[in-house]
Amino acid sequence: MTLSPLAPPRFPDLPIIDGVRFASGAAGVKYEGRDDVMLAELAAGTTIAGVFTRSSTRSAPVLDCQSKLGKPSGERAAFLVNSGNSNAFTGSAGEKSVEALCLGLSDVMTIPEDRIFTASTGVIGERLPHGRIIDTMNDLNARLSPSEIKGAASAIMTTDTFAKGASADVEIDGKVVRIAGIAKGSGMIAPDMATMLVYIFTDAKISQPDLQALLGVLNDKTFNCITVDSDTSTSDTLMVAATGASGVDVTDSAGFTQALRDVMLDLAHQVVRDGEGATKFVEIRVSGAASDTEARVVGLSIANSPLVKTAIAGEDPNWGRIVMAVGKSGAQADRDRLAIRFGDITVAENGWVSADYTEDAGVEYMKQQNLVIGVDLGIGGGLGTVWTCDLTHGYITINADYRS
């Protein structure tokens, strides 16, 4: 797989999060010659929050994780993730695989099964060869290290072309709280819950209910505002683990909220930047909508439109297709108040092309790799921003051949 042209220059230096250790290894679930399992150990007392796909055909590991959230957090905990097979739509065999993995890891690490959260990503509908993963557990457990987060980020990749990581720190009451996160995902990416697999670690101290509530709010402004192809995975999982090792209580801390949001948005953008076949990163800013919700609806209608996405791929300033996407969104809109901008260029206003706009200026703007499309509906105060990528021959190539 060729590296995405939108990839960051390198994997970031992520801070060590006190209370978290990582290991990764090669179980041979499907891929040859690369790591495909990651293990994260979380210190006793770590609070864990999660949001998951709302798909009605969600995978066995997702259902298992959901059932375990909010249980007592006194004991150590673990995240166990494999790539290559999603263990989704595998009937009762899927649940048995999850049980076998949790039981196996519980034995190896002496952690209660209800503190073990698994995830699987890859092909749907094939039985997970969980025995191969269990065979690696002793080795993974022996190699746990606080500094191995990059290996973990690499092990969970599927069609990703680069490993994704982000971090932030924030000073609260003279002490530093650290956050580090990793993510995977590049196709089957759409809002309606997060998307793909995301694991975020912090040494902040916060109760499980408070962390869960915060995660839900931030998710709506980050992962739920990105889309690659409008398809929602059966395995989408976003988990945050707060070890409390910093001793800093971050309940209701605006600084921590902002830092966590920054990490989530950074990871969300990286997923879009690794969108299958992507050559352009597109921010769509909607203003003047009847409500924030309607602004997001309009933004996603534009971001998911195949005709808008192919125009961007062709560097064609085809703003008529943006008008179309606004029109079909179902949100309140008035053709004669609509304004469209490409970056700082006013393309259309009052329902028609702007007197100052020239096609040459639009063509020149579209040549950039990072685009900002502004849409003002002129109706109310609703605001929303979504992020997406273009739709190219690369997407077709990847997805017409991925499984066969």
Next chain:
Amino acid sequence: MTLSPLAPPRFPDLPIIDGVRFASGAAGVKYEGRDDVMLAELAAGTTIAGVFTRSSTRSAPVLDCQSKLGKPSGERAAFLVNSGNSNAFTGSAGEKSVEALCLGLSDVMTIPEDRIFTASTGVIGERLPHGRIIDTMNDLNARLSPSEIKGAASAIMTTDTFAKGASADVEIDGKVVRIAGIAKGSGMIAPDMATMLVYIFTDAKISQPDLQALLGVLNDKTFNCITVDSDTSTSDTLMVAATGASGVDVTDSAGFTQALRDVMLDLAHQVVRDGEGATKFVEIRVSGAASDTEARVVGLSIANSPLVKTAIAGEDPNWGRIVMAVGKSGAQADRDRLAIRFGDITVAENGWVSADYTEDAGVEYMKQQNLVIGVDLGIGGGLGTVWTCDLTHGYITINADYRS
């Protein structure tokens, strides 16, 4: 443009509809060396019904047509359609163009302006050079002929690779009622009203309110059940004109309803078969849903999924992506009751791959040009069928370069 591999062998022989005459010509709106305007004259007393895009940014001609439906039908009437420019998002200039066209044709044909229905299809956001169309009117009017429907079907094409026509007749009380229709459309095709431009003519006798009601019902089972790319045009227009020349009253006639439905479905299928870049025609039959509405929602979720459509393009029996599309649809579904069929092959049942299914059988099935995907949700009695095509490199090529 290469002819779609899914095109019918030839344009059908359409019957003459008593009371209707056609002409087409080259106004040079945008295209060179081909006809781009069609005129249809409808006899005095013709009742006219229509359904239109629900886009909030719909075009000036759509708004004008909507305002004219249901007015007295004593006088003759006319349809005037151009290709190459959609006169959409052209502000007040767009309305002036429509007025100029109606006024011009009213003078030439001595038909009241409120009996003239125009439509425009093509690029959005550019001023319609209506003068060029007006310049052709005398010639078009002089050449009106009952047998020129094929030329009309060709003149309204944009990215279409073949002209679309269909017909049916039905005997009622010993007399024959005839129906003939034409359509254009191959991209920006999605339900939520019809799609593209469709004109259907019949010599049946039926009141405008009855015809309008019938059209709405049939539209929901035909044009509202097809999708090429989930994008909804700003110009979608479907009109039916009943001249009454047969003298046969078809009010509440089951035979007429069925015949009109057949023509609409035939034209809808032809639009899908001319879907931009299409190489496969796909019927998705959903059963066992909580309601007919939910069945349609599930069908469209599958039909609009880029991952399902690219798998079909790659002849990959990737039924996991169908599970995904069911899951994300929002409709009530139970993973463990879900069954999937490719034609007569049971692929999955009870939440997992069928014991009898082989990948070889799936691969062989997917090589066909016409595919039937069956999904049974196992929940209720809801039924629905939708039609779509695959998503190929051809779609990207056409749409990344169409306007520039």
